[in-house]
Amino acid sequence: MTRFLSLLFCLVLAGKTLAQTPDSLRISSPNGLLTWSIRLQDEPQSPQSPVYEITYRNKPLIQPSRLGMSNNGTGLRPLTWDKNLRIVSATKRTQRSNWQPVWGERADIPDHYNELIVTFRNGPGAGGTMQLIARAYDEGVAFRYFFPEDLRVQVLEVDQETTFFNLPPKTKALYTHHAQGRYEERAIENWAKAAQMPLTLRLDNGTWACITQAEQSSYPLVRLKTVGPNQLVSQLYSEITEASPLASSWRVVMAADRPTDLLQNNYLIQSLNPPNEIKDVSWIKPGRVMRDLTLSTTGAKDLVDFAVEQNIDYLHFDAGWYGHEYEIASDATKVSVDPRRNPKGDLDLPEAIRYARSKGKKIILYVNHRALERQLDTLLPLYESWGVSGIKFGFVHTGSHHWTVWLHEAVRKAAKHHLVVDIHDEYSPTGFNRTYPNLLTQEGVRGNEDWPDATHNTILPFTRYINGAADYTFCFNQPRLTNTKGHQLALPVIYFSPLQFLYWYGKPADFPDRQEIEFWKDLPTVWDDTKVLAGTPGQFVSIARRKGTDWYVGTVTNTEARKVDLPLTFLEPGKSYSLELYEDDGSGKVRKQTRNVTSKDRLTANLLPSGGQAVVLKRK
Structure with missing residues (x-):
């Protein structure tokens, strides 16, 4: 500073x-x-x-x-x-x-x-x-x-x-x-x-x-x-x-x-933030993340296999892997599974990390603020030695001058040990990721953990996301969701986050119909260009994002049915694109349509109440 x-x-x-x-x-x-x-x-x-x-x-x-x-x-x-x-x-x-x-x-x-x-x-x-x-x-x-x-x-x-x-x-x-x-x-x-x-x-x-x-x-x-x-x-x-x-x-x-x-x-x-201060950024890898709900070796390996199939980049071990997160006795340098989350306590974390890395997958570990405040300088080099790639800060103190300085210094320290960071819960970004791009995302948003309705979801892009990435923790095929599957598929295009936590409350067995989730399989999390096509807070929003020569479009509506007509003028003129469209079929499932389009064509989204449409346009 x-x-x-x-x-x-x-x-x-x-x-x-x-x-x-x-x-x-x-x-x-x-x-x-x-x-x-x-x-x-x-x-x-x-x-x-x-x-x-x-x-x-x-x-x-x-x-x-x-x-x-x-x-x-x-x-x-x-x-x-x-x-x-x-x-x-x-x-x-x-x-x-x-x-x-x-x-x-x-x-x-x-x-x-x-x-x-x-x-x-x-x-x-x-x-x-x-x-x-x-x-x-x-x-x-x-x-x-x-x-x-x-x-x-x-x-x-x-x-x-x-x-x-x-x-x-x-x-x-x-x-x-x-x-x-x-x-x-x-x-x-x-x-x-x-x-x-x-x-x-x-x-x-x-x-x-x-x-x-x-x-x-x-x-x-x-x-x-x-x-x-x-x-x-x-x-x-x-x-x-x-x-x-x-x-x-x-x-x-x-x-x-x-x-x-x-x-x-x-x-x-x-x-408005200072330039990047990390000289070698080759180790900073955005990507898709899924957490292990079982906190067991078998469950972790099953998740690794699912991650290989679905192109998921990171596995996340959340609260409970080192004991109850709020107990002072819980030591984040040791594996000691909270029995309330897994009574068997059968998590061999070194083996899970070894297996994940053998399949090209990376690991993120969660640590509550109680352990972070006591053990941060010990944890960071230790996790680096374990082969861990990232750390998720939980329930950190925010707001005061003291804790603001402490938190951003913790991100700097994590960078020295090649650890990417995700900050939960009330922390909201103000651009520090430009200076320390190992801060890949943060929560600071009312996301799927709180089961918000579709109207809330159409407000977020015009409010919270103005200040930067948010870890929304997307759910799919969960009975508590009030929004359609098409709506959920489109959200990771609309909501920017270099770490996209997908299937938050899900396990591999929860997704027998792989076609319904194939849109997420190759979905980028960082982009070369972004176009906010249309929208009004509380009504609807449509955003197009480009990675390389391919474009992804997400459109969602509030609790009302809506027709959204979008020109494809953002496509490269004179080029043909293969369009793959995923939308609600009216019976609770997702249907897929394909056709060829150019920049002269239009894209129409006929959205159900609380619905959405997800599209990928691949240049031929």
């Missing part, structure tokens, strides 16, 4: 310093549609307070809203950073570049923005220094607080933020209080609990927006609470005490004419 903050300070110095005029305190996106501006304004009890606003297509997106922080400096004197400020410089910089992720939803990502750095001093005389760094992209606007290294204020104690988001009247939000919660549309007024970000918004003029955060790897979680009609303010999960230099997480405001464009542009979150 220190190295990155030093680089950030150098970039701040590299820009062009401007005279302080209204134009010098304003930036626009490269396409000119988004504008971010700042000024000092006298308000009751708050003279010389920083106030910003954002416009989209020359209309208010964020109306004039206060900025700042309050803290108690242990240097010369207590300081506040939301009033009595002076602007001492304004610097602008332009970036036009592209970058290539180790893995992702697309192979090439634009990083085009105009940047403004405004430097403030607090109080009379020299005072302390705070900078606001703002970037305007075509996809959205981002801004953050930055405190350079300062001998006058050596330690910062941030109690709260005064980062407001004053929205136009009649704005509606897709609200949830926590990462694994249900979503509901609400007016922005009188929320009993603060909202989890991403917070997707529908303005009365038809504009869609999303308020979220990026690079929250060394800063407390921020939620948004209402303080008046159409007025939100940032709520820190905990205090932060840190030596300067200190950077807050990025606050991001995305805007688009259609909700589909918010998801299409979600690479912005990763672009």
Whole structure:
């Protein structure tokens, strides 16, 4: 973090310093549609307070809203950073570049923005220094607080933020209080609990927006609470005490004419994070995962054989392999099966690992936070020596400054031992996977463990998935599912996750009809291109993704039947494709259809209530 903050300070110095005029305190996106501006304004009890606003297509997106922080400096004197400020410089910089992720939803990502750095001093005389760094992209606007290294204020104690988001009247939000919660549309007024970000918004003029955060790897979680009609303010999960230099997480405001464009542009979150720091990434392997429900040697070997047949890449041993996960006595360095999960306790884990590796399959082990916090530095080299390829963190603490720093440091440590990571349960991504791509996925979503309905599933792409991958733990052929088989087949195309956990509550014997699941057999988990074709939160969504020359399309509806007609213009012109289509047959089963198509054809999905359609288009 220190190295990155030093680089950030150098970039701040590299820009062009401007005279302080209204134009010098304003930036626009490269396409000119988004504008971010700042000024000092006298308000009751708050003279010389920083106030910003954002416009989209020359209309208010964020109306004039206060900025700042309050803290108690242990240097010369207590300081506040939301009033009595002076602007001492304004610097602008332009970036036009592209970058290539180790893995992702697309192979090439634009990083085009105009940047403004405004430097403030607090109080009379020299005072302390705070900078606001703002970037305007075509996809959205981002801004953050930055405190350079300062001998006058050596330690910062941030109690709260005064980062407001004053929205136009009649704005509606897709609200949830926590990462694994249900979503509901609400007016922005009188929320009993603060909202989890991403917070997707529908303005009365038809504009869609999303308020979220990026690079929250060394800063407390921020939620948004209402303080008046159409007025939100940032709520820190905990205090932060840190030596300067200190950077807050990025606050991001995305805007688009259609909700589909918010998801299409979600690479912005990763672009706001530092580049990859892992030199050799050859060992980082995305793929499909299935867990062993038996915690037995025989069951594990049966699962390996099923994995070979179905092209599943990883086997996962979940809670219980080293004892009850919540008992302090449970030791994650030893195999001791929880008798409540397997009374026989007949799991020879070294043999299961040997057999899996002999068949070209990799192993992921689950470890609860209780063992992680006590044994992390012992477990990581040990698992590497066992031939384990990944670790799943369970029920980790999230939100506070302390646990945020601890968790991201745990991912860094895992990388040193060639272990990919999946974080469960409330952790939600903010783009750290760009910097440490061994963090393949995380939960932070209300997935199939909670048996959500189809309406919920059509909301998720426009909310939670804006911030990145989610481990939804897909089920198939389970009686508790309220959605059709076609719906379930399509979801892993729609929901991005480099580790796709399939058949979550299933065993190999649960899938006698292999044709019903053959769509998942060769389904990629990372992509070269992504097109969000159509959709509206709570109604339906259709997404196309390309791997090599082949395209995969997933479409799902809510609890209503629906016809969705899609042009195939994303296909390469002049080429013929073999289309394989999987959909509900009306009797609870999946039917398959095949035909040849080109970019001039159309794809029609006749969806049952809570239904879906999964398609692969293979270029000839």
